[in-house]
Amino acid sequence: MISFILIILVSFFFTGIVIRTKSIASGRKGPGIFQPIKDIIRLFKKGAVYSETTSFIFQIAPSIYFASVIMAIMVIPFGQYKGIISFEGDFVFFAYVLAIGKFFSIISALDTGSSFEGMGASREALYSMLAEPAFFLLMGSLSLLTGYTSFHEIFMTFHFGTYVSYAIGVMATFVLVMICMIENSRMPIDDPKTHLELTMIHEVMILDNSGFDLGLILHATNLKFAMYGALIANLYFGDLPLYYSIPIFLVIQTLFAVSVGLLESFTARYRMSHNAQFIFTLSSVSLLIFFGVLMILGKLV
């Protein structure tokens, strides 16, 4: 429950920090960190324009997408406190619940019959598919290391001790950050601020969404950021008491947001045709984690 509330709270200003960092990095003052959530609230009040090509899929998809993200957040634990949902193998559930949201966001893009949105949908499907094995290899290795299969127990028993475990921690953080960037279609995979539809992924999928639905989709992105931030933070908690873990959580989320902002300020988006290879290399980082785990367990000679 506590992780759920904290993630929701952080989601209100996460993208705000990202935008603020980007502004400062480019020498501007930038909007306040609550500007994105204010924009979303404004969108909630606005009317909507629906394409005449669309069907009921387009109406229900944003809600299902949002619900899937909320459901996934419920799985995230907070240090020694379980998530609202916690059972053995819950990370599989986590991945598949996110997938159902993705399924609907993709078909809602196809529902508009626009060639641009179809292109975005195709890319989203491909890239998230390529990122999938990285996540599963990572979680599989961690579960091998700890002997548990739920987020809560894995994070509770994951301790830093040896050099290899530090390396695993760093690599796991890297993999989670990159998966988060892919899932949210941010740099270096996709540039949300680009002005050319041909070069977008996620932004082009939601070209026809407006009003309340657009607000839901945008806020789902914020939630997803905070959710992955929470996953990363969980790597470092162990079983610390709340008065340590909550500040650590906030610091890690802020650091995460700032680094996303810096990453977006100083890197260019990769060439679309090279994205697939890049994403797939994430799986090799996950494989490194796996071999690291084998080393710790003494199974690798």
Place this chain on the structure above:
Amino acid sequence: MADSQLLFISLCITIIGWFAIYFVPVQLKGKITIGFVVLNAILTSIPAIHVLNSEKFEILFSGIALIGEVPIRIDSLSAWFILIINITSITGVFYGFGYMKSYKDQKSNLTLHWIQYLLFHSSMLWVCMVQNSIVFLIVWELMSLSSLFLVIFDHENSKTIKAGINYLVQMHIGVAILTMAFVWVYISTGSLDFLAIAQFFQTHSNIWLFLLFFIGFGIKAGFIPFHSWLPHAHPAAPSHISGVMSGVIVKLGIYGILRMITFISSDFLLLGEAILGLSVLTGLYGIINSAVHRDFKRMLAYCTIENIGIVGVGIGLGMIGLGNGNNIMVILGFGGALLHILNHSLFKSLLFFSAGSVYQQTHTRDMEKLGGLIKKMPQTAFLFLIGALAIGGLPPFNGFVSEFIIYKGMLEGISSSNMYQVILIVISFAGLSIIGGISILVFTKSFGTIFLGSQRTHLHSEPVEVSLSMRLPQYIIIGLMICIGLFPSFFFSYTSQIIITSFPGLGVIQTDSLIPFMDNLSLVGLFAAIFLVLAVIVYFVRSLLTKKNLTQVSPTWGCGYVAPRASMQYTSKSYSKTLGKLLGFIVIEKKKYTELEKSEIFPEERKHSAFYVDFFENRIIGRITNALQYFMNLFQFVQNGSTQMYIIYGLFFILLVFLGTLFNII
């Protein structure tokens, strides 16, 4: 009534059914087949349910010369398959009744079709029951042949006949290999009873005989590289037949493999690792191919191969568990596989049925020609969508449950095996996640292209929603699917019980050790339900809040372009092109076009087509058959069509026989 009597009655009913179908007028043929199939299903389901709840069923027919005793056994494994066959056959016959209405002028063809359907259903049931090698092969052959006649319903189309012959040949290669295996057992043990196979395995090396059985049954099941009949036969068959074939007939290959696994007594680890590896490859190969094809029935056929891969992963895990003595892994692996067999038979028949409805209305299987059907056939679109979600393994549907169990089996395997197994299992783990990811790509693509957007080409007749008799069975399937998705532990308790009774080698199984997992599984169902509720709540809140807001309808935003056309929409080909390019070494793209000549000042209209060919069929099987054909062609001169030569052959043959007997050679 005793179970044996029920079975006997069911056999009689099948035979009465054939005559009844033959004699009734054409408009009643479908209805009467429904009656007989349902009756048969009830009669065979009762013993199966008895077996699932209590003990084995066994009768011996003896006194038949040559064959010896014919044991008819139903154990819980057979019972599970019998129930799956019955469910799918019933929904198939109801759907087929509606589907075949448009063919009512082909009277004799329909008679044959329905008679074969009845035979097909009944032979599948008996495949699960008879345990005498010869009778088994006969029934197996009946099943293959009857399904062949069902496939080639549209026999005036040369492509259908070609697919049919392809199917026929491949099935017979399978039967030949199975016969070889059974003969081997018979020679070494002198018995035709299936129990002799267990004896054989106890005293001989397990690997080679199992390999023969695996290939023989694997051709039916569609493991790579034996899968190449599936993508031809499924699109050629009428949709209810594709649904039933994909739903159950390929599963009988799996039944055979599972049956043999219950008999083997050593080499579990080696065989398990081999099956696990092959299955992951099968799954990946199937889904990658399914992503690039634009014929939606072929796409579904490849997807069947993928699901066979997932089932195989479960089987492989179970065998590794048997080898390691890890009982939980055995139950999760085999139990997940059995549940996935049921699940797949449900959602794949649903998908074939709804795809068949599309075909019936539009007369094309090419996704690229469709689009926007959700407005004309909203219910079919909904049915296809549910099937697509379920087959992608997404909660709250049933596909997630069995995939979750298999994932759990893998996690169980990771923590308790040696290093090589750990590496293999972790790679399969990632492989399964890729399969899941691509299947989302496949089904967003097919649903999006067929049903969403706007219509791409002009169709000859305006498609309308199909009849109730075609929709109703699909709703029933959805009901079952949701039941499995929301109450998984109920169904899994049956499959785990089947595994416990089928593998006496498991020793005393600690049912207690399964309880935490069962609780876990019911939690999965609960959370799936919560997700459903949550989605409804979000949608409800959204509708409530946006009620006052102004909404308007306008054309899709064309990004500044003001004259968009339907043909400019993203197509299924372009949707999966990037994936096809990435994996170009597996899915080989071929193009057919005529190059522009220099002399052509005013070029004529020409066609350009790009298509994908099957790696194994094109690169391996094709080369072998080509070489064979080349060799055979060398003897073409023998058949030269002149009567004089044929008479000389006859004389030559007589001479040969005469000389042979004269010198005691033959």
